Amino acid sequence: VRNRPGRIVADIVAALLCVIMAFPIYWMVNTSFKQSGDIKTPKPKFLPLHGTFQHYLDAVHKPGFTTMLSNSLVVTSSSVVLGIAAAFLAAVAVARFRFAGRKTYLVMLLIAQMIPLEAMVIPVYLMFRPLNLVNNLVGLIAWYMVFVMPFAVLTLRSFIQNIPASLEEAAMVDGCGRAKAFWRVTFPLVAPGLATTAIYGFIQAWSEFIFALTLMHQQDKQTLPVWLVSFNNRYTGLDWGAWMAASTLFTLPALVLFLFVQRKVTTGLVAGGVKG
Amino acid sequence: LPAVRGADELTSVGSVSGRRTRSVPASRSGPGKPARAGRRRRELAPYVLLTPSLVILAVMLAYPLFLLVRTSFQKLDLPEFFRRETVYNGFHNYATLLKDDLLLPVFWRTVLFAGLAVAFTLVLSMLIALLMQTLHAPFRWALQIVLLLVWAVPAVTATVIWRTLFDSEWGVVNYLLSKITGHDWTNHGWFLSGPSAFSVILALVVYQAIPFAALALYAGLVQVPGELVEAARVDGASPWKVFWNIKMPMIKPVLLIVTVLSIIWDFRVFVQIWAITQGGPDNKTLLFGVWSYRTAFAESHFGLASAIAVFTVVMLLAISGFYVREMLKSEEL
Numbered sequence: 077v078r079n080r081p082g083r084i085v086a087d088i089v090a091a092l093l094c095v096i097m098a099f100p101i102y103w104m105v106n107t108s109f110k111q112s113g114d115i116k117t118p119k120p121k122f123l124p125l126h127g128t129f130q131h132y133l134d135a136v137h138k139p140g141f142t143t144m145l146s147n148s149l150v151v152t153s154s155s156v157v158l159g160i161a162a163a164f165l166a167a168v169a170v171a172r173f174r175f176a177g178r179k180t181y182l183v184m185l186l187i188a189q190m191i192p193l194e195a196m197v198i199p200v201y202l203m204f205r206p207l208n209l210v211n212n213l214v215g216l217i218a219w220y221m222v223f224v225m226p227f228a229v230l231t232l233r234s235f236i237q238n239i240p241a242s243l244e245e246a247a248m249v250d251g252c253g254r255a256k257a258f259w260r261v262t263f264p265l266v267a268p269g270l271a272t273t274a275i276y277g278f279i280q281a282w283s284e285f286i287f288a289l290t291l292m293h294q295q296d297k298q299t300l301p302v303w304l305v306s307f308n309n310r311y312t313g314l315d316w317g318a319w320m321a322a323s324t325l326f327t328l329p330a331l332v333l334f335l336f337v338q339r340k341v342t343t344g345l346v347a348g349g350v351k352g
Numbered sequence: 353l354p355a356v357r358g359a360d361e362l363t364s365v366g367s368v369s370g371r372r373t374r375s376v377p378a379s380r381s382g383p384g385k386p387a388r389a390g391r392r393r394r395e396l397a398p399y400v401l402l403t404p405s406l407v408i409l410a411v412m413l414a415y416p417l418f419l420l421v422r423t424s425f426q427k428l429d430l431p432e433f434f435r436r437e438t439v440y441n442g443f444h445n446y447a448t449l450l451k452d453d454l455l456l457p458v459f460w461r462t463v464l465f466a467g468l469a470v471a472f473t474l475v476l477s478m479l480i481a482l483l484m485q486t487l488h489a490p491f492r493w494a495l496q497i498v499l500l501l502v503w504a505v506p507a508v509t510a511t512v513i514w515r516t517l518f519d520s521e522w523g524v525v526n527y528l529l530s531k532i533t534g535h536d537w538t539n540h541g542w543f544l545s546g547p548s549a550f551s552v553i554l555a556l557v558v559y560q561a562i563p564f565a566a567l568a569l570y571a572g573l574v575q576v577p578g579e580l581v582e583a584a585r586v587d588g589a590s591p592w593k594v595f596w597n598i599k600m601p602m603i604k605p606v607l608l609i610v611t612v613l614s615i616i617w618d619f620r621v622f623v624q625i626w627a628i629t630q631g632g633p634d635n636k637t638l639l640f641g642v643w644s645y646r647t648a649f650a651e652s653h654f655g656l657a658s659a660i661a662v663f664t665v666v667m668l669l670a671i672s673g674f675y676v677r678e679m680l681k682s683e684e685l
Contacts, residue, residue: 086483087491093480094498097559100513101501103524107516116522118538162404169401181402183676188413190672192620194641195661198648199419200412206436222412225405254397283506285623290649301508305627316516327509334504338567 108321115316131317140295148299151213152281155220160274163225167232188226197290211294219287224277235269272337279330300326424658433652445659462639465554469618472558474611477565484570503563511627514556518542546636549629553637556624565610572606573599612675619668640664
């Protein structure tokens with residue numbers, strides 16, 4: 077309020093930043109709607125005049141798209157449901173009980189988050205091979221469970237801690253058992269937090285690349301991220317239109333879901349570190 | 353009079369500042385919360401609840417970690433891999449690794465890459481967070497939405513987009529540069545030389561890392577009481593002083609966790625490199641992650657690759673272990 081010109085300059089800088097940062101995303105969408113002839117031109121076309129949905133149809137009809145879409149959906153949702161269920165139980169234990177080994181467990185989770193999971197791709201591959209879990213969706217599901225779990229435990233824990241245990245105690249006074257009191261009173265209050273955590277896990281598993289690339293080399297077992305990266309070379313030469321359409325389709329679910337949960341994710345990530 | 357009142361608040365708020373910023377995650381419960389009388393007898397319950405997650409961690413994380421270390425002491429090249437043999441060769445892989453001409457360049461390149469990425473991310477994010485505080489509401493909203501959009505785009509997609517943006521023939525970047533500089537950039541190949549490919553990938557990683565850092569720092573800055581800043585201003589403190597002496601100490605906990613997470617993420621960069629250069633040209637964009645991966649899955653030296661991976665894990669745990677220890681000392685878990 078104090079210096080108006082300063083604030084206006086700040087607004088201009090912010091507007092420029094918005095344009096620069098949003099440009100790549102805009103360019104993807106823009107390209108996906110352009111006529112094929114308008115995509116590779118000496119002077120790039122900044123607006124998709126004469127827009128077309130053709131590239132979306134092309135992308136969807138590429139060999140394997142439906143298979144990989146369903147692979148992605150199956151793997152991501154199963155691993156999130158299983159991983160979050162395990163994480164939820166653990167979070168209840170850590171938030172509502174004091175017991176020997178509690179601190180050790182929390183430190184273990186912190187360390188688990190700091191191990192570069194990319195380094196684990198070799199042993200996981202070697203472990204899965206004799207078990208026939210390579211080229212097997214079950215293998216990827218199992219791995220993604222551990223991929224989403226530590227963060228989920230830490231986030232869910234702070235959600236549960238935010239709900240006063242006295243509410244449960246009141247229910248217990250009214251004759252509920254401890255488990256029932258938790259289920260009836262606390263669980264409904266934690267449900268939004270559970271949804272948030274699950275959605276964040278979903279986004280992470282949905283976009284995971286390196287394990288999908290390594291564990292699933294059979295084409296009919298691959299997931300969408302791998303398909304996207306190899307899109308260019310393998311199927312089409314340089315069909316940018318379909319490529320960008322496919323990227324847009326792949327990004328859309330993650331983007332929409334993310335906008336629902338973003339606020340809690342920021343605090344969750346910070347909480348994971350600050351509060352342990 | 354206002355100045356005096358301000359100073360008064362300064363001391364009173366200052367004393368609780370540490371707590372206040374720390375409660376950003378909105379944990380209303382005190383540290384001692386879970387300990388309640390009468391729960392002692394249900395000693396079995398927490399262990400039952402922990403079992404599924406412990407099983408997952410043991411089978412999918414602890415065991416592979418053990419396997420990784422074990423493999424690093426094995427000769428596991430293509431013949432052994434196909435015959436499924438276990439041949440131990442002691443420290444041979446580590447000796448090979450130490451003698452490898454790539455080790456030092458890759459090490460320094462990884463450190464340089466992560467260092468630059470973290471530095472750029474933190475400085476730019478802090479500037480954006482400070483900027484957001486001074487904006488008019490519509491602009492602040494716009495910036496927030498754009499940050500969220502960028503954050504939400506999966507790394508794979510962003511990488512794919514950057515590859516087309518920086519395409520030598522039809523990329524927009526070359527076109528815009530030609531327009532701006534007046535010099536012809538058409539057919540400039542960004543990924544043909546090491547430093548240039550390195551810079552583009554670095555920019556991509558920073559671009560993807562900024563949203564989380566900026567929004568987290570902004571959330572921290574919002575927590576700094578306005579009266580405190582106002583009081584300092586009234587006392588004649590320069591904007592820099594206000595930032596350095598008042599805002600910085602108060603957002604330190606957030607800054608610390610953002611720094612640690614950035615270090616961890618930037619050390620682990622994989623898909624951006626794999627999908628653009630695969631470590632090329634001439635290994636000039638090779639970092640540890642891609643190196644280990646390539647050694648295993650392209651060159652089939654699983655033992656050596658495991659040794660490289662062990663090296664990375666140890667390096668990262670050493671960096672973050674320092675942080676975990678600090679946290680254990682200062683925080684109630």
